[in-house]
Amino acid sequence: MNFQRIILLFSFFAAGCSKPSEKIIVATAANVQYVMQDIKKEFEKESGKKIEIVVSSSGKLTTQIREGAPFDVFVSADTKYPQEIYSKGGSDEKPKIYALGKLVLWSKDIDAPELTLEILNTEKVKKIAIPNPDLAPYGVAALQALEKQPYATALRNKLVYGESISQTAQYISSGSVEAGFNALSIVLSPEMKDKGHWILIDSTSYKPIEQAAILLRHSEDSPKKETSKQFYDFLYSQKAREIFKKYGYK
Numbered sequence: 675m676n677f678q679r680i681i682l683l684f685s686f687f688a689a690g691c692s693k694p695s696e697k698i699i700v701a702t703a704a705n706v707q708y709v710m711q712d713i714k715k716e717f718e719k720e721s722g723k724k725i726e727i728v729v730s731s732s733g734k735l736t737t738q739i740r741e742g743a744p745f746d747v748f749v750s751a752d753t754k755y756p757q758e759i760y761s762k763g764g765s766d767e768k769p770k771i772y773a774l775g776k777l778v779l780w781s782k783d784i785d786a787p788e789l790t791l792e793i794l795n796t797e798k799v800k801k802i803a804i805p806n807p808d809l810a811p812y813g814v815a816a817l818q819a820l821e822k823q824p825y826a827t828a829l830r831n832k833l834v835y836g837e838s839i840s841q842t843a844q845y846i847s848s849g850s851v852e853a854g855f856n857a858l859s860i861v862l863s864p865e866m867k868d869k870g871h872w873i874l875i876d877s878t879s880y881k882p883i884e885q886a887a888i889l890l891r892h893s894e895d896s897p898k899k900e901t902s903k904q905f906y907d908f909l910y911s912q913k914a915r916e917i918f919k920k921y922g923y924k
Contacts, residue, residue: 696901697724699744701735703751703885704805704839705775705812705856708863709921710749716917717908723901731838733809739764739890746902749887749909751775751839751857752811756888765888772909773923775883776858777815782849782870789873794853795825799832803845803854806835813842815880816855822879846870858922885923 702710707729714725728735728745736755739745740762749772750756756769781789784798794802807813813835820826836842839857846854847869861872889906908914 696897697726698746698898698902698905699726699728700905701739701743701745701748702727702729703732703735703749704729704810705751705859706749706885707840708865709859709917709923712917712920713909713914716913717905720908720913721901721904723904725901725905729840731805731809732811733806734838745890746898747887747906747909748890749885750811751883751885753884753886754811756886759888759890763891765890767889769886769888770910771884771886772914773885773918775812775815775885776877776922776924777812777819777875777880777883778856778858778861778872779853779875780843780846780856780861780870780872781853782847784853784871786871786873789853789871791819791823791875794820794829794832795823799852801834801851802829802832803834803836803842803851805839805842805855806837810836810838810842811883811885812839812855812857815875815883818880819855819875862920862922 710727714727718724732751732755735748736759739748739759748756753769753771759765760768779789793799804816805813807817820829834845834851836845839860842854843856843860843866845851846856847866860866887909889902
């Protein structure tokens with residue numbers, strides 16, 4: 675038996691013994707990234723199945739899904755993007771809300787008692803970071819909160835836009851800006867909880883941040899379909915709900 679034939683036989687045997695991967699890919703909005711790490715651990719421990727998490731802004735993830743990215747579940751920071759995917763045939767199931775997000779004002783150096791919306795209009799704050807409202811729902815909420823202030827026009831010149839919650843968090847936690855808006859889940863995460871000071875923004879000053887997830891049609895390939903549905907259902911379980919609560923979600 676020559677060497678080439680041995681290689682061909684080995685390749686055939688390996689192909690026959692391998693089975694399609696059950697590992698699924700979960701597209702995750704940046705504000706949910708730390709929560710999702712905890713949910714991933716619990717799901718993998720409970721199910722014995724593996725998931726991979728891809729993090730970006732909801733807008734960018736939606737663009738990637740439109741372009742055929744092989745995601746199986748999309749965990750968004752709003753309802754608009756999942757609904758858009760559903761209406762264009764990207765899923766057989768309507769998206770479902772899994773949590774309500776909360777907006778915070780955050781600063782590395784300004785102490786919490788002094789940290790207010792009013793201080794943004796003083797010399798102490800030269801730059802204010804917000805997530806890009808074209809891509810990130812928390813950026814939309816931040817603009818809504820600012821527009822209700824009497825000095826909203828003056829603040830627009832101070833705005834610095836991050837591509838996502840994550841980039842905005844870097845601007846704030848590094849001190850590149852004096853203050854900025856972000857998700858409560860980020861400042862409560864183990865990675866960020868001691869990096870500066872924050873206050874909750876009155877939830878009546880912005881529209882409710884309803885966050886929804888959707889089971890994508892990429893999940894139709896067996897055996898990923900079963901794993902995807904199992905993970906999607908786990909997002910709405912009592913165990914996952916407790917994890918969301920720990921990070922400040924309603």
